[in-house]
Amino acid sequence: MEIIIQPTASAASIIAARLIARLVYHKPNCVLGLATGSTPLATYQELIRMHREDGLDFSHVTTFNLDEYVGLSPEHPQSYHHFMQEHFLRHVNVAPERIHIPDGMTSDVPGLCERYEAEIRAAGGIDLQLLGIGSDGHIGFNEPSSSLASRTRIKTLTERTRNDNARFFSSPAEVPLHCITMGVGTIMETRQVLLLAFGPNKAQAIAEAVEGPITAMNPASILQMHPVAKALLDEPAATSLRRLEYYRWVFDNKPDWQRV
Numbered sequence: 045m046e047i048i049i050q051p052t053a054s055a056a057s058i059i060a061a062r063l064i065a066r067l068v069y070h071k072p073n074c075v076l077g078l079a080t081g082s083t084p085l086a087t088y089q090e091l092i093r094m095h096r097e098d099g100l101d102f103s104h105v106t107t108f109n110l111d112e113y114v115g116l117s118p119e120h121p122q123s124y125h126h127f128m129q130e131h132f133l134r135h136v137n138v139a140p141e142r143i144h145i146p147d148g149m150t151s152d153v154p155g156l157c158e159r160y161e162a163e164i165r166a167a168g169g170i171d172l173q174l175l176g177i178g179s180d181g182h183i184g185f186n187e188p189s190s191s192l193a194s195r196t197r198i199k200t201l202t203e204r205t206r207n208d209n210a211r212f213f214s215s216p217a218e219v220p221l222h223c224i225t226m227g228v229g230t231i232m233e234t235r236q237v238l239l240l241a242f243g244p245n246k247a248q249a250i251a252e253a254v255e256g257p258i259t260a261m262n263p264a265s266i267l268q269m270h271p272v273a274k275a276l277l278d279e280p281a282a283t284s285l286r287r288l289e290y291y292r293w294v295f296d297n298k299p300d301w302q303r304v
């Protein structure tokens with residue numbers, strides 16, 4: 045895994061947006077895997093700016109989101125459908141028919157999950173997957189102990205994740221118990237992963253994911269086995285890494301052609 049440490053979350057987000065923009069520029073019909081939550085917000089803002097000011101064109105891009113809460117309709121203000129419209133999709137020109145987000149209101153969860161996997165395959169697979177990380181090491185909503193080979197399916201959120209996400213709801217009890225999430229195996233099949241982590245609350249999960257053993261107790265740790273994974277961190281999220289100075293040294297000494 046390549047570890048990129050930046051002074052601020054906004055500097056790291058600009059790098060993430062540039063990497064995504066570069067892919068969209070070189071492969072206009074690319075397939076992007078998208079995430080929700082606080083972490084990717086600044087990346088989306090930068091992509092929106094590039095769309096408006098530099099003409100970055102998403103008209104041939106296909107998107108697949110990682111996850112959605114079960115029981116929330118697309119119009120619900122805390123649904124991930126709503127989040128994506130508000131924070132990214134309504135500001136750019138992704139064609140509505142190429143946007144994919146699991147339907148949290150489905151009456152057939154297993155059928156929907158199978159179709160989601162089939163749609164990813166039919167689109168040619170995901171070229172680049174944007175990921176945040178939970179304070180417990182989850183990616184998507186694959187909570188600790190998730191199978192590292194899992195596919196899109198229903199998961200039960202941990203108390204810790206529900207508490208972390210309670211800030212978006214009027215009370216912790218309103219955070220849904222269940223979600224539909226791409227599996228760890230689904231994420232591992234994507235061609236490139238950008239894992240973003242900002243703030244001290246993520247430091248422990250990042251240290252375990254990057255330098256710890258590969259274990260289902262920190263699902264992000266499987267990214268050590270991904271052939272093209274970059275972790276983009278701000279300083280507070282990087283503080284528990286043992287080889288911090290080495291990662292900085294590698295980044296500072298990249299050949300010019302590898303710079304973003």
Ligand code: F6R
Binds near residue numbers: 082110175177
């Ligand atoms: C969101 C997702 C989650 C979040 C993670 C971090 O689609 O899949 O894994 O990335 O819970 O959330 P934030 O960014 O709010 O700290």
